[in-house]
Amino acid sequence: MKELEIPSExxxxxxxxxxxxxxxIAQSESGELNFLNPSSGEVVYVFPVGGNPKKxxxxxxxxxLAVADRKNGISILGIPGE
Numbered sequence: 001m002k003e004l005e006i007p008s009e010x011x012x013x014x015x016x017x018x019x020x021x022x023x024x025i026a027q028s029e030s031g032e033l034n035f036l037n038p039s040s041g042e043v044v045y046v047f048p049v050g051g052n053p054k055k056x057x058x059x060x061x062x063x064x065l066a067v068a069d070r071k072n073g074i075s076i077l078g079i080p081g082e
Contacts, residue, residue, distance in 0.1 A: 023035045023044060034043045 022038055024038050026034045026036055028034055032046050034046050036042065037044050
């Protein structure tokens with residue numbers, strides 16, 4: 001796996017799941033969106049290039065996250081049910 005560019009301290013790049021786990025969104029050189037567990041560095045989900053960049057649902061640790069990909073960054077739309 002290529003080295004990922006870890007986003008800055010911008011909170012829009014971080015997601016706290018209902019289980020309390022913090023995920024960081026990073027974009028690889030190939031354009032994939034990667035959701036990282038910052039404590040372990042493990043990639044828990046990869047949003048592949050060619051998918052729908054407007055909106056996606058991420059299932060991680062039984063938590064459904066809605067995310068939008070914009071030209072100027074990644075925007076968290078919210079966690080359904082909250």
